[in-house]
Amino acid sequence: MNAIAPARQTDIVRENGQRSVFCGLTGIVWLHRRIQDAFFLVVGSRTCAHLLQSAAGVMIFAEPRFATAIIEERDLAGRADPEDELDRVVERLLERRPDIRLLFLVGSCPSEVIKLDLSRASARLSRRFAPAVRVLDYSGSGIETTFTEGEDRCLEALVPTLPQDDAPALLVVGVLADVVEAQFRRLFEALGIERVRFLPASRAHEMPAIGAGTRILCAQPFLHNTVQALQRRGGVPVAAPFPLGAEGTTLWVAAAAAAFGIPPERVRAVCEAGEARARTALAAHRSALQGKTVFLFPDSQLELPLARFLQRELGMVAVEIGTPFLHRGALAAELALLPPGSSVVEGQHVDRQLDRCRAARPDITVCGLGLANPLEAEGLTTKWSIELLFSPIQGYEQAADLAALFTRPLDRRTRLAV
Amino acid sequence: MQLALWTYEGPPHVGAMRVATAMKGVHYVLHAPQGDTYADLLFTMIERRGQRPPVSYTTFQARDLGGDTATLFRDTLADAFERFQPQAILVGASCTAELIQDDPGGLARALALPVPVVALELPSYQRKENWGAGETFYQLVRSFCGDEKPARAEDAVPSCNILGPTALGFRHRDDLREIRALLGEMGVRVNVAAPLDATPADLSRLAQADFNVVLYPEIAGPAAALLERRFGQKQTRIVPIGVGATRDFIREVAALAGIDPEPILSRAQSNLPWYSRSVDSTYLTGKRVFVYGDATHAIAAARVATEELGFTLVGLGTYSREQARDLRDAARKYGVEPLISDDHLEVEAAIGAAGAELVLGTQMERHIAKRLGIPCAVISAPVHVQDFPARHSPQMGFEGANVLFDSWVHPLMMGLEEHLLGLFKDDFEFADGAAPSHLAAEEPVTPAAVLADVAVWDAAAERELSRVPFFVRGKARRNTERFAKERGLSSISLDTLYDAKAHYAR
Numbered sequence: 001m002n003a004i005a006p007a008r009q010t011d012i013v014r015e016n017g018q019r020s021v022f023c024g025l026t027g028i029v030w031l032h033r034r035i036q037d038a039f040f041l042v043v044g045s046r047t048c049a050h051l052l053q054s055a056a057g058v059m060i061f062a063e064p065r066f067a068t069a070i071i072e073e074r075d076l077a078g079r080a081d082p083e084d085e086l087d088r089v090v091e092r093l094l095e096r097r098p099d100i101r102l103l104f105l106v107g108s109c110p111s112e113v114i115k116l117d118l119s120r121a122s123a124r125l126s127r128r129f130a131p132a133v134r135v136l137d138y139s140g141s142g143i144e145t146t147f148t149e150g151e152d153r154c155l156e157a158l159v160p161t162l163p164q165d166d167a168p169a170l171l172v173v174g175v176l177a178d179v180v181e182a183q184f185r186r187l188f189e190a191l192g193i194e195r196v197r198f199l200p201a202s203r204a205h206e207m208p209a210i211g212a213g214t215r216i217l218c219a220q221p222f223l224h225n226t227v228q229a230l231q232r233r234g235g236v237p238v239a240a241p242f243p244l245g246a247e248g249t250t251l252w253v254a255a256a257a258a259a260f261g262i263p264p265e266r267v268r269a270v271c272e273a274g275e276a277r278a279r280t281a282l283a284a285h286r287s288a289l290q291g292k293t294v295f296l297f298p299d300s301q302l303e304l305p306l307a308r309f310l311q312r313e314l315g316m317v318a319v320e321i322g323t324p325f326l327h328r329g330a331l332a333a334e335l336a337l338l339p340p341g342s343s344v345v346e347g348q349h350v351d352r353q354l355d356r357c358r359a360a361r362p363d364i365t366v367c368g369l370g371l372a373n374p375l376e377a378e379g380l381t382t383k384w385s386i387e388l389l390f391s392p393i394q395g396y397e398q399a400a401d402l403a404a405l406f407t408r409p410l411d412r413r414t415r416l417a418v
Numbered sequence: 419m420q421l422a423l424w425t426y427e428g429p430p431h432v433g434a435m436r437v438a439t440a441m442k443g444v445h446y447v448l449h450a451p452q453g454d455t456y457a458d459l460l461f462t463m464i465e466r467r468g469q470r471p472p473v474s475y476t477t478f479q480a481r482d483l484g485g486d487t488a489t490l491f492r493d494t495l496a497d498a499f500e501r502f503q504p505q506a507i508l509v510g511a512s513c514t515a516e517l518i519q520d521d522p523g524g525l526a527r528a529l530a531l532p533v534p535v536v537a538l539e540l541p542s543y544q545r546k547e548n549w550g551a552g553e554t555f556y557q558l559v560r561s562f563c564g565d566e567k568p569a570r571a572e573d574a575v576p577s578c579n580i581l582g583p584t585a586l587g588f589r590h591r592d593d594l595r596e597i598r599a600l601l602g603e604m605g606v607r608v609n610v611a612a613p614l615d616a617t618p619a620d621l622s623r624l625a626q627a628d629f630n631v632v633l634y635p636e637i638a639g640p641a642a643a644l645l646e647r648r649f650g651q652k653q654t655r656i657v658p659i660g661v662g663a664t665r666d667f668i669r670e671v672a673a674l675a676g677i678d679p680e681p682i683l684s685r686a687q688s689n690l691p692w693y694s695r696s697v698d699s700t701y702l703t704g705k706r707v708f709v710y711g712d713a714t715h716a717i718a719a720a721r722v723a724t725e726e727l728g729f730t731l732v733g734l735g736t737y738s739r740e741q742a743r744d745l746r747d748a749a750r751k752y753g754v755e756p757l758i759s760d761d762h763l764e765v766e767a768a769i770g771a772a773g774a775e776l777v778l779g780t781q782m783e784r785h786i787a788k789r790l791g792i793p794c795a796v797i798s799a800p801v802h803v804q805d806f807p808a809r810h811s812p813q814m815g816f817e818g819a820n821v822l823f824d825s826w827v828h829p830l831m832m833g834l835e836e837h838l839l840g841l842f843k844d845d846f847e848f849a850d851g852a853a854p855s856h857l858a859a860e861e862p863v864t865p866a867a868v869l870a871d872v873a874v875w876d877a878a879a880e881r882e883l884s885r886v887p888f889f890v891r892g893k894a895r896r897n898t899e900r901f902a903k904e905r906g907l908s909s910i911s912l913d914t915l916y917d918a919k920a921h922y923a924r
């Protein structure tokens with residue numbers, strides 16, 4: 001196991017300008033798949049509806065569990081009472097979908113600018129549809145949230161509804177794929193942690209309890225508000241890097257174990273096999289990626305853990321690590337693991353960043369969907385960052401899959417002779 | 419408030435982006451929050467463009483709202499001008515910025531940039547994407563076309579502008595190439611094609627043409643009307659989709675250009691007419707087709723489907739409210755109920771109720787048709803990555819008619835092939851224990867909702883039905899079930915089957 005290196009100066013710059021990042025509404029695309037009896041109703045504009053369906057791509061196959069209540073001229077001009085309108089829309093929706101147990105009203109830029117009070121609306125509707133349906137609200141707007149912050153706000157909204165239980169328990173926070181959740185559950189149970197819970201659960205009535213005995217372990221780096229809300233309910237956060245790669249997963253599991261007073265030998269015994277398997281699987285990728293440079297545009301807030309993994313476990317060199325935000329506290333363990341002299345840029349000025357990227361000509365660039373093809377057309381190799389949210393990448397068994405997201409585009413470029 | 423699970427059109431500023439992205443030398447500065455930058459991916463991922471759309475977003479945040487979003491807009495505009503050096507700039511607001519009323523047009527004027535700035539007012543809470551594209555193109559044309567019609571040389575060859583094709587349009591790239599070539603063959607010079615690949619300077623030459631060819635009225639209509647008012651330029655009214663419409667279009671263009679259409683009409687060829695007359699196409703006769711899309715493509719498809727493929731139109735609809743009247747007129751002509759709706763659930767219900775055997779629609783109808791087990795071909799935006807094929811694949815002109823034949827008839831042939839497989843399934847070579855059989859005591863595959871109002875086939879009738887030739891079996895089943903339902907029968911016997919056959923044979 002690698003010891004955490006002492007903190008060394010990492011070059012952190014703040015930049016301001018045009019951001020090329022989705023808003024928090026995007027989280028709905030993976031949140032609705034995770035919470036299977038929840039419906040997400042955005043109260044917004046046609047733009048919000050269009051963003052959602054564009055980000056969700058082909059997932060419109062079945063009737064989706066998200067929709068937009070599109071604000072129209074008459075709502076703005078006062079010809080219709082937006083509250084009545086919203087009630088009417090929700091009524092129609094719940095009539096169509098009797099299977100829904102949890103309804104999120106999701107605020108957008110327009111609803112916030114016109115000061116539509118969704119918390120009042122959700123309380124009112126909750127009273128009305130209880131006990132069959134619980135109605136909560138959160139903001140996914142682009143003026144308040146950036147991309148993955150939408151998940152943070154959604155989980156934060158769930159926190160007050162969680163049952164109280166002060167018994168010692170481990171609460172893993174953040175949307176994970178089922179297969180990853182099952183793997184982590186096995187690991188923690190093998191360590192002897194008695195109560196292992198996950199937020200969010202896949203069903204509304206199975207949401208985990210929280211209380212003074214709860215240790216909070218984040219599976220994602222962007223859950224700042226959720227953790228604070230959980231702390232207010234008595235939970236105690238565990239400081240750890242994030243479970244990307246063999247090293248990251250071991251450190252993450254070990255931090256949780258330490259919080260429960262489990263001796264390091266036990267951790268080693270439990271993690272050994274998985275970690276060894278991951279390292280073996282990573283070896284082939286390492287030889288393909290060793291020494292290659294990577295440039296990360298700010299997008300999901302996964303950039304720091306990702307840069308740490310790519311550099312420490314695959315031998316890559318990060319030219320620039322962009323991140324929309326840097327919550328220094330939550331990422332302290334990650335910052336400590338970054339090689340000295342790493343360049344972290346918080347915020348974005350997309351045109352300047354593109355200039356730097358072009359000048360650096362990295363071997364691979366991690367960026368959003370709007371930038372990928374234009375950079376490819378300029379001869380750069382790219383990896384779209386949204387895939388990091390849609391595919392299972394955490395834990396030992398997925399470490400090589402995560403690496404493959406980077407080797408595949410490079411492999412492709414070497415194959416093509418056209 | 420309108421509940422939308424899906425929208426056929428984006429907001430109007432996306433229409434403006436389609437125009438800006440289509441053109442060269444234009445930059446669009448959009449007052450909008452960061453999430454609205456998603457629209458870039460429509461162009462880079464769906465259309466696979468190798469450049470970012472020429473759009474700078476202010477990406478204001480909540481904390482800017484108390485402060486000075488106007489300054490943010492001005493700075494973004496100044497930066498964008500500096501960096502991209504466009505020949506013309508569009509400025510405007512997305513839905514959120516519309517609410518904060520910073521007046522991008524006024525701010526831009528105050529900046530006194532050395533290039534023309536066109537301010538767009540696109541009411542996001544009333545209008546949609548196609549309207550936004552039409553309005554943007556209109557404003558650009560109005561700003562650049564001038565007031566004077568230049569004198570026409572006596573011996574000049576007839577000339578026209580082609581108006582309408584944009585970025586992210588359904589086959590716009592290919593339609594433009596096709597129609598450009600067709601006009602060339604006719605001896606009509608194309609003065610300017612816009613917005614696709616045009617510069618602002620090109621727009622200032624629009625008045626030099628004798629007339630305008632309008633490919634997509636949703637987008638080019640307002641601009642063409644302006645040019646007609648200002649310079650007396652006539653415009654084409656026929657959209658050349660299908661063989662008949664293309665021939666009519668040639669006559670219309672010839673009349674506007676003062677040339678004889680006959681040489682080209684006698685030369686021009688499409689495979690569609692012969693393929694359609696070929697005996698293997700007999701089975702296409704009377705296929706029940708439901709058409710839905712933007713108004714231009716839907717109305718054109720109705721004509722091709724009925725006149726050129728011999729289908730029976732059982733439904734015609736559009737999401738283009740602005741063109742509702744044209745579609746209603748067309749629906750009346752074919753004797754079907756017009757559907758003016760952008761609610762895909764309503765469209766789904768209408769397709770189901772019409773008993774369609776083929777759907778010509780958008781990507782959404784493709785999903786609907788898949789759910790209903792009906793073949794489908796896509797004829798209209800909203801676009802999907804599949805709508806940008808690598809090959810030349812126009813909808814317009816004679817080659818376009820070939821494409822229509824192939825892409826509409828193939829899904830039906832695939833359907834036939836499946837029937838064939840179904841037919842052979844009972845042969846021992848194809849035996850598959852897992853295959854559902856209505857005769858075996860297996861779980862019914864019919865959804866409960868369908869079972870509820872469909873009569874049950876008794877064993878003898880079911881066996882008889884399986885002897886009906888595969889290519890009419892689906893129709894026989896549907897007709898019999900409808901017949902039974904209309905008479906309130908709960909079960910279908912041999913007699914019901916043949917009574918129904920006689921009834922529908924009338």
Ligand code: SF4
Pocket residue numbers: 023024025044045047048049051107108109110140141142143451452453454513514
């Ligand atoms: S940025 Fe705001 S207006 Fe745009 S899609 Fe997101 S929530 Fe809607």
